[in-house]
Amino acid sequence: MKRLRIFLWGLVGVAMFLFGLFAYQLTQPKDEFVESAMIGEKIPPFDLRAAVEDRPGLASADLANGQAKLVNIFASWCVPCRAEAPHLETLRESGAEIVGVAIRDRPEDVARFLAVYGNPFTRIGADDISEVQLSIGSSGVPETFVVDGNGVITYQHIGDIRADDVPVILEKLREAGA
Amino acid sequence: MIAEFGLVALWLAAALAGLQLFAGFMGLREGGEGIAVLARPAALVQALLCGVSFFTLLWLFARTDLSVALVASNSHSAKPLIFKLSGAWGNHEGSMLLWVTVMALAGGLIAFIERRLPEKTMLATLGAQAFVALGFYAFLLFSSNPFERLAVAPVEGNGLNPLLQDIGLAFHPPTLYFGYVGLSVAFSFVVGALLTRQVTPDFARVMRPWVLGAWCLLTIGITAGSYWAYYELGWGGWWFWDPVENASLMPWLAATALLHSVSVLAARDALRAWTVMLGVVAFSMSMVGTFLVRSGILTSVHAFAVDPERGSFILALLALNIGGALAIFATRAGTVAEGERFSVFSREGALVINNVALSAILGIVLLGTLYPLLTEAFDVRVSVGPPYFNPVGAIFLFPMLIVLAIGPILRWRGDSFARIRMPVLVLGGLLLVAMVALWAITGIGILPLLGLALALVVAVGSILPLRGRSVRRLPVAVWGMVIAHFGVAVTLFGMASDTAFQQERLVAANIGDVVEVGPWTAQLEAVSPVAGPNWTAIEARLSLRYEGQEVAEANPQARSFWSPPTETSEVALTTRWNGQLYTALGNQAEDGRWQLRLWWKPFVTWIWYGGLLIALGGALALVGRVVGDIRRRVAGRKIVDRKADEAAIAAGSGS
Amino acid sequence: MKHLIALLALALSTPLAAQDSLPPAPYAYNQLEDPALEEQARELMLTLRCLKCQSQSIADSDAPMAGDMRHQVRTRLAAGETPDQIRLWLIERYGDYVSYEPRVTASTWPLFVIPFVLLLIAGLIIRGRLVARGKPEGGAAG
Numbered sequence A: 001m002k003r004l005r006i007f008l009w010g011l012v013g014v015a016m017f018l019f020g021l022f023a024y025q026l027t028q029p030k031d032e033f034v035e036s037a038m039i040g041e042k043i044p045p046f047d048l049r050a051a052v053e054d055r056p057g058l059a060s061a062d063l064a065n066g067q068a069k070l071v072n073i074f075a076s077w078c079v080p081c082r083a084e085a086p087h088l089e090t091l092r093e094s095g096a097e098i099v100g101v102a103i104r105d106r107p108e109d110v111a112r113f114l115a116v117y118g119n120p121f122t123r124i125g126a127d128d129i130s131e132v133q134l135s136i137g138s139s140g141v142p143e144t145f146v147v148d149g150n151g152v153i154t155y156q157h158i159g160d161i162r163a164d165d166v167p168v169i170l171e172k173l174r175e176a177g178a
Numbered sequence B: 001m002i003a004e005f006g007l008v009a010l011w012l013a014a015a016l017a018g019l020q021l022f023a024g025f026m027g028l029r030e031g032g033e034g035i036a037v038l039a040r041p042a043a044l045v046q047a048l049l050c051g052v053s054f055f056t057l058l059w060l061f062a063r064t065d066l067s068v069a070l071v072a073s074n075s076h077s078a079k080p081l082i083f084k085l086s087g088a089w090g091n092h093e094g095s096m097l098l099w100v101t102v103m104a105l106a107g108g109l110i111a112f113i114e115r116r117l118p119e120k121t122m123l124a125t126l127g128a129q130a131f132v133a134l135g136f137y138a139f140l141l142f143s144s145n146p147f148e149r150l151a152v153a154p155v156e157g158n159g160l161n162p163l164l165q166d167i168g169l170a171f172h173p174p175t176l177y178f179g180y181v182g183l184s185v186a187f188s189f190v191v192g193a194l195l196t197r198q199v200t201p202d203f204a205r206v207m208r209p210w211v212l213g214a215w216c217l218l219t220i221g222i223t224a225g226s227y228w229a230y231y232e233l234g235w236g237g238w239w240f241w242d243p244v245e246n247a248s249l250m251p252w253l254a255a256t257a258l259l260h261s262v263s264v265l266a267a268r269d270a271l272r273a274w275t276v277m278l279g280v281v282a283f284s285m286s287m288v289g290t291f292l293v294r295s296g297i298l299t300s301v302h303a304f305a306v307d308p309e310r311g312s313f314i315l316a317l318l319a320l321n322i323g324g325a326l327a328i329f330a331t332r333a334g335t336v337a338e339g340e341r342f343s344v345f346s347r348e349g350a351l352v353i354n355n356v357a358l359s360a361i362l363g364i365v366l367l368g369t370l371y372p373l374l375t376e377a378f379d380v381r382v383s384v385g386p387p388y389f390n391p392v393g394a395i396f397l398f399p400m401l402i403v404l405a406i407g408p409i410l411r412w413r414g415d416s417f418a419r420i421r422m423p424v425l426v427l428g429g430l431l432l433v434a435m436v437a438l439w440a441i442t443g444i445g446i447l448p449l450l451g452l453a454l455a456l457v458v459a460v461g462s463i464l465p466l467r468g469r470s471v472r473r474l475p476v477a478v479w480g481m482v483i484a485h486f487g488v489a490v491t492l493f494g495m496a497s498d499t500a501f502q503q504e505r506l507v508a509a510n511i512g513d514v515v516e517v518g519p520w521t522a523q524l525e526a527v528s529p530v531a532g533p534n535w536t537a538i539e540a541r542l543s544l545r546y547e548g549q550e551v552a553e554a555n556p557q558a559r560s561f562w563s564p565p566t567e568t569s570e571v572a573l574t575t576r577w578n579g580q581l582y583t584a585l586g587n588q589a590e591d592g593r594w595q596l597r598l599w600w601k602p603f604v605t606w607i608w609y610g611g612l613l614i615a616l617g618g619a620l621a622l623v624g625r626v627v628g629d630i631r632r633r634v635a636g637r638k639i640v641d642r643k644a645d646e647a648a649i650a651a652g653s654g655s
Numbered sequence C: 001m002k003h004l005i006a007l008l009a010l011a012l013s014t015p016l017a018a019q020d021s022l023p024p025a026p027y028a029y030n031q032l033e034d035p036a037l038e039e040q041a042r043e044l045m046l047t048l049r050c051l052k053c054q055s056q057s058i059a060d061s062d063a064p065m066a067g068d069m070r071h072q073v074r075t076r077l078a079a080g081e082t083p084d085q086i087r088l089w090l091i092e093r094y095g096d097y098v099s100y101e102p103r104v105t106a107s108t109w110p111l112f113v114i115p116f117v118l119l120l121i122a123g124l125i126i127r128g129r130l131v132a133r134g135k136p137e138g139g140a141a142g
Helices: A002-027 A060-064 A081-095 A107-117 A131-135 A161-177 B002-026 B039-063 B069-074 B081-088 B092-113 B119-143 B167-195 B201-232 B242-267 B272-295 B310-333 B347-376 B384-407 B417-441 B445-467 B477-501 B604-654 C001-011 C034-046 C063-079 C083-094 C107-132
Strands: A068-073 A098-103 A123-127 A142-145 A153-160 B503-509 B514-517 B522-530 B536-544 B549-554 B556-561 B565-570 B571-575 B579-586 B594-602
Touching: A002 B310, A081 A098, A081 A107, A081 A161, A098 A131, A098 B536, A098 B549, A107 A123, A123 A131, A123 B119, A131 C063, A131 C083, A142 A161, A142 B347, A153 A161, A161 B556, B002 B119, B039 B069, B039 B081, B039 B092, B039 B119, B081 B167, B081 B201, B092 B119, B092 B167, B119 B167, B119 B310, B119 B556, B167 B201, B167 B272, B167 B310, B167 B549, B201 B242, B201 B272, B242 B272, B242 B347, B242 B579, B272 B310, B272 B347, B272 B384, B347 C107, B384 B417, B384 B445, B384 B477, B417 B445, B445 B477, B477 B594, B477 C083, B503 B514, B514 B594, B522 B579, B522 B594, B536 B571, B536 B579, B536 B594, B549 B571, B556 B579, B565 B579, C034 C063, C034 C083, C063 C083
Parallel strands: A068 A098, A098 A123
Antiparallel strands: A068 A142, A142 A153, B503 B594, B514 B522, B522 B536, B536 B549, B536 B556, B556 B565, B571 B579, B579 B594
């Protein structure tokens, strides 16, 4: 009987622990994003063809040229990308160099998108099979990575950039040595 | 007016539940007989009022009364009537109302017919039942009122989602709910028996039909859900260890253990503590499942009605009911007297192993399902999936299946190995031969190999109890056991053979191309557009040959619905006795070829046939027990009558 | 359950507006020539999580990104990598979340220890029965 009682109080303990865990998780905001595990790592080698005619393509060597940059993962078919376009423009005006990676996109669609929403990019690589996206641990569009002059990722912003994200990103860019 | 009528009925029902609670628990005290007589009538009237309330909601949905918020957001005047009605419980508020209604009906039923237990135990049971019900009433009335009105009625309702207009979908959730309610009744009986120290065989006999019924419904619910996921999701999987699936599996595991435990208690007055514990655990698992699904704290369940407020409400009920019941149990552990003794090598011994193994599997499913939640609290995200659940579950499942094969031929109380040496040797030999043969011939993985071999052993073992017995005189309940155990073997065989032998072909095909998969050849004859009431689709026509014989045509579709705009893949299933050919149509490539996905899935259908057999076995056992109870009651009455007659005769002759 | 999977399917079925326009990657919907390699690919894909979907493996998903991940798996296998290397490659990028096969790490060891504890408890309960035979005091779980 004594063993049974100990066992039962143990069960009560387990139940209370679970209820506590449930209660705690209920109060926590749900984390929908999968963060990249590549922060602090060097961007793996890649070489993407140009996504549009008037900008060169993008290769990993371009990211290790001593200049810290923003790498913006976007696509013409992605709705939040349209919302973030003006803020990318603000970032460019504040002196950030932004390169783009267009995911699963046709050149004419990208060109049309840039014509309508502006083109803050110095280079745009076409990533037709999400190869670069997968290699840097990005799981959606849009995402923006801060990369330092050696091609090392220092920061990841998931989702579209809002107005109040702009100073944060500029600060991270400065920390990366821009 | 009608909506208010339903709401008033619901409030009154809640008030009566309060009365039932009060009468039930006050009646337990000395001198409480006066109030105690109110408990049963309160339960009956409450059932009636709840029924009225739910009927009102059905009425509102049938008439598409758009001034009611729930109707406006979940129905549409253009829906077929059956889907209007099923819309009444196809949402959070309505499903909760259905839940309390079924609960109230069950409470009314036990209040009306159940006279076998001591009156105090019945009072405590009704009190506990009212306590559980009150929680749900509060939930409904304070945070999920189904009868809420809109200030301005919209012109048309929102709920015309074609994906949800599915007959299976309309009846699947109620099946699971009824199962959960059955477990809640078992829980009430357990609390009643604990409070009045009456954990007896009588208590087990009274509780057993509820457990059996709940278990059958859960079995059907899980089987149907698995088949639905199989054909609807379009990739041929039938179990994903998704949190939502696990949430429905956990109460089933507990109910399975409870079912066996309660039978031992009824027949042999043993396993008292097990029965009580499993009764509490089974109901807590149904509440945990409901909580996980409704609160949305686990990824996957990001479906609908995800609302932290509701989540906290269910959590509070969970903590109150389960924490309370466990605490009562723990403080009264000493009063649950030790049951009858038995040797390990006996029917009871085998059932203890069954209980232990099922509980352990339940523990692992719970652990794997909740573990990501635990690590998330420390900002670490992990995923736990099939590569964890399958092998770890198998550690407990496979030994349990071996016990399942021989347990039913063991005698109660104690048995000798000499008596069952033959069948054990035969089964052991069978297992060994099957394993070696499969290993030598097929070279399949270890889990499916063990699964196939054990399916054979369980199938043979399950019919052993028929040996040497007159088939016609065998009790219905024993037939139920044999069929259910045989169903386990059938399901296991289906799972193992699909895992081991399924063949997959993904191709881009031109019209006229021939695709081979397993024994099948499929020729793409044509791809043409077709239209339905609220969709258009591209449909492929494939002519199929099985081992060279022209047998059938398959027409998989890629369907586009326009309101709301969604695309689905409607697979074509070609069923033979030995499996299914599963075909799906994908997109057209730029070069004009069509994406085709074909799977030959040997014996996959046996998974669900087995599930149905298990449920059928449960249903037979239920019928057998209930008929037995009624016979016993009639016989009891006859004895009373005869005694009265004899007394009358004696009195007559004496005068 | 089915109910929820329906809604899940609903949530996953792609809204037409956000559809990308490119054809899928070559090995997203095509199998490898070598059946043995394809079998390895299938087994691996069933245990990798689709990052865009909720709770589906990349082998069960129509999401374009799942297709691109399948392409990575198949081309890497064809190039001679082992399934474990590919899994590790993805874990290096997305963390343990991407793999349905938990590794033994500082944060996951209870997943592997608790089953053994359960096995131990199960053994003790059954042994309690065995030892209790004949004694007046009974097994705890009776």
